[in-house]
Amino acid sequence: MQDPSELYRFETDTDQSSARASVMLVSMGGFIDAGRTQRLLTEHLLAAHDHTVVASFDLDQLLDYRGRRPMMTFDRDRFTSYEDPSLLLYRLTDRDGHPFLLLTGAEPDYQWERMVEAVMELNKALGVDLTVSVHGIPMAVPHTRPLGITAHATDPRLITQHEPVFGTVQVPASWSALLELRLGESGHDALGYAVHVPHYLAQAEFADAALAGLGAVSGVTGLSLSMTDLAAAAGLNRAEIAREVEGSDEVKAVVEALERQYDTFMEGRERPSLLATGVSELPSADEIGAEFEAFLKDVVEDDKGKGENTGGIGSV
Template sequence: MQDPNELFQFETDTRLQDVQASVLVVALGGFIDAGHTQKLLAEHLLEAHESTVVASFDVDQLLDYRGRRPVMVFDRNHWASYADPSLLLHRVVDREGVPFLLLAGPEPDYQWARMTEAVIRLIRALGVTLTVTVHGIPMAVPHTRPLGVTCHGTNADLVPDNDPTFGSVQVPGSFASLLEYRLGEVGLDALGFAVHVPHYLGQTEFADAAVLGLERLRNATGLDLDATSLAVAAGRGRAEITRQMEESEEVAAVVHALERQYDTYLEGLRKRSLLATDLSDLPTADEIGAEFEAFLKDVTDDGPGDAGGATGRGV
């Protein structure tokens, strides 16, 4: 393995002792992020709190540019701009002045083993004692009921009273998942929250999921994080979804069917997790997808004006 220390460089002359923090939030995307949950949360943390860049990573060694081409703007007769990708470690300060770290940017395409070791070295150098991830996963649940969360961690003490949604399953790997796994191997604490996003809203910016992720992040770390603008965006998103439902009987009928099945399962399981039992009777994504095709097109075509709500951009 090449030297992991050569993957990053510090962007400040401040002594490492002065930029230390006990919490690291990792937001590097992955195989899936339903509702753009992680993206919305990371953007909100940087917009709502004071932050500085501590370190940057050499993306030329980590990214497949042809696999996900950066955006460029052509203006009449010349190239006007280039969306230069960046993978940065930020030092963010909560409302009480307590610092934490946020690693944000595109998920590495290459050198996962080396990148994992680089992050672990930064964690040790900067005094991090808990690493946290938040993202969204699509579920056959209605948006009108409380969202669920699948919790996972490097030891059982980090997820007390956890009622698992899943048993043992095989899933495509992600860098964040591998990082959590490696942290557990070396005895470092890591915790993750996968928010259950209604799969018919999985391609939109569903801010309700980001709000719940922020709440779980606050509870797990004790950080005093501002949720105001994210909550406002979530309210706007719910209003837009309601408007769309009122304009389409088919859409409303599908949501109401999900509500009835959700309530039936919840009652039958005596308030245990809805998805702790067989989902074979729930409608599939293909069945609901046909009903919601026009709905999602209308929602995503509204543009980015209400970023964070259901009117956000699709992927």
């Protein structure tokens, strides 16, 4: 392996002696992020909290530009701008002045293991002892009920309040997941939250998922994170979704069916006996996992052939 330290450089925005923080959030835009959960959360944190750049990464070594071409602007007879991709490590401060780090940008196409080693070097140099990630996954749930979260961690003690939803499931790897695995193998703490996003909103912006993820991060890290603007955006987003649902009998029927399924499931959890009505008809963890694997297979097949949907309720 080539020297991992040659993948990054410290920037002058932040004095390295003051860049230390115990928590690092990782937001790398990986394979799937239903509801644009990760992107919304990241944009909110950078808008709501003071921040400086600690380090930048050499993306020319990490990206397949032809696989996901950056955008350029052409104006009449010349090129006028280029959306230069970036991968940056920020230092932010919470509302009480406590520092934390945010690693965000394009997920590497190449050199995953070397990139993991580089981030582990930075963790050691900057005093990070907990690494956290958040993203959205599509689930057969209604947006009108409380959102579920699947937690995963290098040590079960970090997620004692969360009950598993899945059994054993094979999913396509992401760089963030590999980082979590390698951190665990080296004895470091890392955890992640996969927020359950209604499948019909997977390709749209669903701010409630980002808000739920932000609350989970605040709860596990103790950071005092601003939520006001994101909560307001979630309220507006919720109202727009309600209008779209009311305007489509097909979508409305899907939502109502999911509400019945959700309510039956919750009733079964409250009355866990053989007489609990409808529980036997609910999918098992293995069945849920199989459905999720099928969804991911479809995404893999369609990923390169579809343009990005900028909003609205997805296909049902």
